Amino acid sequence: MIRALGAFGLGVARLTGALALVLARTTLNLPRLDRRELFRSIVLFGYRSLPLALMAATLIGSTVVLQAGVYAVKFGARLYTGWAAGYALTREFGPLLLGLVMAARIGARNAAELALLNVNGQIEGLRGISLDPFRILVAPRVVGSAIAITCLGSVTFLVAVCFEAVSSYFSLGLPLRVFFDSYQDMLRVGDLVGGLTKTLAFGLAIALVSTVAGLRAKGGAVGVGQAAASAVVLSCAAIFSLDLLLTPFLTRLFG
Amino acid sequence: MSALLRIFGAPAILFARTLSAIRQRGVDRRATMVQLVEIGSKSSLLIVSGLAFFGAVMVTIAWAQTRKYTGNITVVGPAYFELMLREFAPLLVALLAASRVGASTSAEIAAMxxxxxxxxxxxxxxxxxxELVTPRFVASLIxxxxxxxxxxxxxxxxxRVVVTTAFGADGSAFTDARFVDxxxxxxxxxxxxxxxxxxxxxxxxxxxxxxxxAPAVGEAVTAAVVDASMGCLLIDFVVAAAFLLIGV
Amino acid sequence: MRFGRVDALVDVTVSISPGEQVLVTGQAASGKTTWLKCLAGLQPPTSGHVRWGPDDVARLDLEERRRRQRSFGMVFQSDALFDSMSVLDNVMLPLTKRQVPRDEAVERARAVLDRVGLSAAHGKRPEELSGGMKKRVGVARAIVAQPSILLADDPFAGLDPSTERSIAELLLEVSRGRTLVTALPDPVASLPLARVLRFEQGRLGSVP
Incomplete structure (x- = not known):
């Protein structure tokens, strides 16, 4: 038991160390990022994930209305559906659910790619010809996927809110104007900023965690699979933990 | 439509093959137990801490909002519990399991x-x-x-703990099953x-x-987790809508 | 590595009689592996037919195909051994899955391991073995259930010349009285088989 705890503690410490290292070296490399690689990762992680994010957005929007709407009707607050659904979406469900889906899509892919380079010895190879793999490979990916996830987040919010309006029209018979009125009256810019802050944090966490998971990979096909799998799981854990840490802070800041 | 087919097509075919394998060869009890322990031991920490964190986040938000509009946080307690039991917990647990179970299953089988x-x-x-699918299928179903x-x-x-300790209100309403049927x-x-x-x-x-x-393994894991999470989102939505439609 | 949607094999008609010893040669990605796996019914050909005797494999139902598949043993290019099991358990697998009683299975597996020269490695895990020894375990697993047809996919990949010779001797020895189909990039002197086929870009080329 004590040994298991010790191993767990050691694992956490090692992971934190690796995360800090990647974060520090990425920050150091910010002024001289490899532009082409940055562009490539934004396209790869952002643009290519757009269909998935849109699909997730429609589903998340409709689900939140179903959930919030039923209770709004139950408590005679049908008119507030727009606000409730919008608030829940921007402040909590949008970032959280999008984060979980992107942990799968972007986290696993990033980890798998880096793991592959690592297992094939290509990262060592870059060092061998005295190129810094962090500047060329790692930092652009971290920055690129964080940017990509934040952009996807904004698009997702927009689409999800529209789908909320439409689905509350169909399921609750709520006119679109009423939905957006209550949305406008009660939702403030702060809510949107709060939601996007969360999305940015989750995006950064996914990028860092999956990079560390990929760089730690060892040993062929099995190693690549394990790296991708642990990237997804650790990203999910990081998202829930960050959500807990950020929410009290954001509620105080933006109400 | 094509997206639906992509997510549900191959699993549906595999489902049919798994059912016929179960009919012909039965279920290997020992292998299923091993998978159950595997899923239970590896997922429960993630799911318990994830959902506990989520519960704390939800009441923090509810606390801030009720203070602005209605005042007393404990009125939303029983509704919170019902909503959590019926909607939020199933969705989030499914998504976390999709990551945990989906990733490790696909990584293992793809490497093989x-x-x-x-x-x-x-x-x-x-x-x-x-040998491989039936035990994992049965174990995850349980x-x-x-x-x-x-x-x-x-x-x-x-x-309940957060409301009681952090907000100094009576948190017992948040474990009140009065609305649950x-x-x-x-x-x-x-x-x-x-x-x-x-x-x-x-x-x-x-x-x-x-x-x-090795590249195929990485691709398989990515695709598997994406399929699993999107599929769970869809299943969740369809079931919620169906229960709403039949009016219960 | 990606092949895209290129047909691995086009217009290949080959028939192999019982007891024949065939060598299939061709460059990497010339379709040898796919062909071997089609022969064993592990992959369906995208078009064309694989016949076992008079019967088209695609028309057999799953149970019947599984039953007849038992006349095949295959030595895989990547060995395909299970690291979670001991060498003995790996070799026993084809027997235990055929419901052979455990005592008999252990005895037969030990005998086969002795025959391939691995008497000392029973309890080891495959990952602890050298490439040549793994190949021997692969051969042992392929022949332990007495199949009438033995397939070997690039059995010398990654082996040094002396190990290559010893594995070739082993293959010749265990394939006596069996049909043997071996795939190799090029013919080698240590494995003189009666019939040599050559695949070039997925077609049957001329035999030099």
């Missing part, structure tokens, strides 16, 4: 595929579906509803069972298809 081990099993007169119960409890208890529980379990069945099938389908070395 590219190492020709699946074909080796076939030539050893073993049925790869019965484990997911159980994990959902644990997750719901974690979220409710953490909400049989259909809520049924709705939750239907979601749990469907997602529990879907996740290993989606992951195994991607894993079995992997061909051509």
């Amino acid at each position: 595929s590219v190492n020709e081990q699946i074909e080796a099993l076939e030539l050893c007169a073993a049925d790869p579906i019965a 484990a997911l509803p159980a994990l959902m119960v644990i997750g719901t409890i974690a979220a409710a208890v953490s909400a 049989a259909t809520d529980v049924l709705c939750a379990f239907v979601k749990g069972a469907l997602c529990g069945a879907f996740i290993p099938l989606a992951a195994a389908a991607r894993g079995l298809k992997a061909k051509g070395g």
Whole structure:
């Protein structure tokens, strides 16, 4: 038991160390990022994930209305559906659910790619010809996927809110104007900023965690699979933990 | 439409093959137990802490909002518990399991595929579906509803504790099952069972298809987790809508 | 590595009689592996037919195909051994899955391991073995259930010349009285088989 705890503690410490290292070296490399690689990762992680994010957005929007709407009707607050659904979406469900889906899509892919380079010895190879793999490979990916996830987040919010309006029209018979009125009256810019802050944090966490998971990979096909799998799981854990840490802070800041 | 087919097509075919493998070869009890322990031991920490954190987040938000509009946070307690049990916990537990179970299942099976081990099993007169898919399918079908119960409890208890200790109000309303009826529980379990069945099938389908070395394994894991999470979101929405339509 | 949607094999008609010893040569990605796996019924050909005797494999139902598949043993290019099991358990697998009683299975597996020269490695895990020894375990697993047809996919990949010779001797020895189909990039002197086929870009080329 004590040994298991010790191993767990050691694992956490090692992971934190690796995360800090990647974060520090990425920050150091910010002024001289490899532009082409940055562009490539934004396209790869952002643009290519757009269909998935849109699909997730429609589903998340409709689900939140179903959930919030039923209770709004139950408590005679049908008119507030727009606000409730919008608030829940921007402040909590949008970032959280999008984060979980992107942990799968972007986290696993990033980890798998880096793991592959690592297992094939290509990262060592870059060092061998005295190129810094962090500047060329790692930092652009971290920055690129964080940017990509934040952009996807904004698009997702927009689409999800529209789908909320439409689905509350169909399921609750709520006119679109009423939905957006209550949305406008009660939702403030702060809510949107709060939601996007969360999305940015989750995006950064996914990028860092999956990079560390990929760089730690060892040993062929099995190693690549394990790296991708642990990237997804650790990203999910990081998202829930960050959500807990950020929410009290954001509620105080933006109400 | 094509997206639906992509997510549900291969798992549906694998489902049929798994059912026929179960009919012909039965279920290997020991292998299923091993998978149950695997899923339980590896997912429960993630799911319990994830849902506990989520419960705390939800009451923090509810606290800030009720102070602005209605005043007393404890009125939303029983509704919170029902909503958590019926909607939030099933969805989040399913998504977390999709990551945990989906990723490890697809990674394992994809690595076996590219190492020709699946074909080796076939030539050893073993049925790869019965050996690899059936135990994971049955174990996840059993484990997911159980994990959902644990997750719901974690979220409710953490909400109660946060309200009591951090906000100084009476938190007992957040574990109050006054609004919960049989259909809520049924709705939750239907979601749990469907997602529990879907996740290993989606992951195994991607894993079995992997061909051509380490890159294929990475692609299989990515695709599997995406399929599993999107499938669970869809299943969740459809079940919620169905229960709403029949008016319960 | 990606092949895209290129047909691995086009217009290949080959028939192999019982007891024949065939060598299939061709460059990497010339379709040898796919062909071997089609022969054993592990992959369906995208078009065309694989016949076992008079019967088209695609028309057999799953149970019947599984039953007849038992006349095949295959040595895989990547060995395809299970690292979670001991060497003995790996070799026993084809027997236990055929419901052979455990005592008999242990005895037969030990005998085969002795025959391939691995008497000392029973309890080891495959990952602890050298490439040549793994190949021997692969051969042992392929022949332990007495199949009438033995397939070997690039059995010398990654082996040094002396190990290559010893594995070639082993293959010749265990294939006596069996049909043997071996795939190799090029013919080698240590494995003189009666019939040599050559695949060039997925077609049957001329035999030099």
